[in-house]
Amino acid sequence: MKLGSLKSSESKDGQLCVVSRDLKTAVKATHVAASLREVMEKWSEKESALQKLYTDLNEGKASGAFAVKEEDFHSALPRTWLFADGSAFIYHIKLVRMARKAALPETLATVPLMYQGECGQFLAPTEDIPQRDFSHGTDFEGEVGVITDNVPMGVTPEEALKYIRLYVLINDVSLRGLIPEELAQGFGFFQSKPASALSPFAVTADELGAALKDGRIHLPLHVKYNGEFFGKANAGAMHFHFGQLIAHAAKTRNLAAGTVIGSGTVSNEEHGNGSSCLAEKRMIEQIEAGAIKTPFMKSGDTVEMQMLNEKGESIFGRIFQKVKAV
Known part of the structure; x- marks a missing residue:
């Protein structure tokens, strides 16, 4: 699974995205968690839903998929505790x-x-x-x-x-x-x-x-x-x-x-x-x-x-x- 953080004017943590294996497409996963920082704190709860979304994305079944432009993404985890x-x-x-x-x-x-x-x-x-x-x-x-x-x-x-x-x-x-x-x-x-x-x-x-x-x-x-x-x-x-x-x-x-x-x-x-x-x-x-x-x-x-x-x-x-x- 590949995860990223789309830049956002609303949050310094960005918006959680699942990214395809070939890095060509992505889909927002904010319905699962607002940010990757939140996912890390609730990994056991969130992993399966993100994995399903990843599978759907790679199979071309994910609704709302968009083309990846790397300049639109922040560091994968824009900020953290340590x-x-x-x-x-x-x-x-x-x-x-x-x-x-x-x-x-x-x-x-x-x-x-x-x-x-x-x-x-x-x-x-x-x-x-x-x-x-x-x-x-x-x-x-x-x-x-x-x-x-x-x-x-x-x-x-x-x-x-x-x-x-x-x-x-x-x-x-x-x-x-x-x-x-x-x-x-x-x-x-x-x-x-x-x-x-x-x-x-x-x-x-x-x-x-x-x-x-x-x-x-x-x-x-x-x-x-x-x-x-x-x-x-x-x-x-x-x-x-x-x-x-x-x-x-x-x-x-x-x-x-x-x-x-x-x-x-x-x-x-x-x-x-x-x-x-x-x-x-x-x-x-x-x-x-x-x-x-x-x-x-x-x-x-x-x-x-x-x-x-x-x-x-x-x-x-x-x-x-x-x-x-x-």
Whole structure:
């Protein structure tokens, strides 16, 4: 099943829609629930009605179906209670730590890194990335993520996988120029992590088929920068799977339904796969050529992210954003 949130002037949560498997048509599902945020809080009550509507839509039987225009959709979940972003790709951690001359954590391979990000206002997947000071070092970070049901405190990693309801893509916007000073203060990210964007559509596990195994999505994340190939790193290379990330977040608290857990930047050690963020590419340039050539984003630069199935069809729709000076 694929779900989205049609933009609405009446609600910051948008209007709940069911979207066809090929992402060509959609139908409003506001008779089932007003928004996806509401669905997440009542998943067991709402899932069957949404699944029936999805089946009808794919069979051409849904009344009120309309053609999908991705620019009409917000992030799949426009706002929620918690966005906890992990860093499950160890090679990414090594590269970015090297870039800022920071030591690797002693628990690198045993304890996930995680921060709490902005979740009250995700950018739409086709919305401009606002930037007022380009010395801040605007960067994109391509990630995969999950949306959970209510998760009990102290859940085990294996049990945690059972609470995943939906999967999404994430562009975790980062301001690299602000990160070192913030971290040096010893209190973590805040100003350096503004609003991010989710893919226009969230999907259930069955939409990923055999690519979903061991708590990981074993598919490449296709990234283009200013219209050119930038990366195709495989998300299956996560060191920590989603169950481990969820359990880490729930170690000392219950997680509310609708919690978004991010994988961190998708990263592979094979440099031929490219990168999912500028910081990595810059560090690889330093390693391989002895000098950084790629600048951070400037006004007018664009980034595109999507993930394709075995037929070459987009699974989550496309994140396509342009940087805009404000």
